Amino acid sequence: MEAKSGQDEYNQVKKDLQQLREDLASLTRAVSEGQKSNISSLRDEIRRESREAFDQVRQHGQDALNRAKDAGDKAIHDVEHKIEERPFLSVVLMFLLGVLVGKLLDR
Template identity: 80%
Template sequence: MEAKSGQDEYSQVKQDLQQLRDDLAKLTRAVTEEQKGNISSLRDEIRRESQAAFDQVRQKGNEAVDRAKNAGDKAIHDVERKIEERPLLSVIIMFLIGVLVGKLLDR
């Protein structure tokens, strides 16, 4: 009878170990799936934040280009206005600049 009891206990321990293995496998799968979900949501969050940062940088870059273009247009307009105000002086200044550049290039 004692042999039968030992055999039953051995079978019970064997079943308990198998149940523990199954539970551990289920737990591992559950943790893995949860971590995959966390990684996926983290990846999506990083993607959204990087896109927002990129859009902000692009907007600031466009604003800087617009300011530079406006400043260039204003400078051209100012030069045109000065030339219209004093055409003879402008021609003389351009002639002198041309002579100066010519002398520098001869060297």
Template identity: 85%
Template sequence: MEAKSTQDEYKQVREDLKQLREDMANLTRTFSEGQKSNISNLRDEIRKESREAFDQVRQKGNDALNRAKDAGDKAVHDVEHKIEERPFLSVVIMFLVGVLVGKLLDR
């Protein structure tokens, strides 16, 4: 009789181990699927934030370019205005600058 109860206990332990393996497999599978979902959500969030950061950088770059263009246009306008005010003086200054650059390049 004791041999039969030992065999029954042995079978019960085997069944418990089998059930434990199945539970561990299910738990591992569930955990893995949850992690895949988390990784996918994280990847989507990173892409979204990267696009937003890129758009902000592009906008700041465009703003800086526009400011530089405006400053250049203003400088050209100011020079044109100065030349219109004193055309003879402007021609003399350009001649002297040309002579100076020529002398520097002769060396």
């Protein structure tokens, strides 16, 4: 009786170990699938955030370019207006500036 009881216990331990192996394999698969899902969602989030950051940088750059263009247009308009107000003085100043630059380049 004692031998049969020992054999039954051995078989039960064997079954328990097999069940433990199956449970461990199942748990490993579940964790692996969960990690794949987490990685996929993390990758999507990184793509979305990098796209948003790129869009913000592009918008800031476009705004700066527009401000610089507006400032340049205003400066050109101001110069044109000054030339229209005093055309003779503007011609004389440009002539003198040309002579000065020519003298500097001759050296």
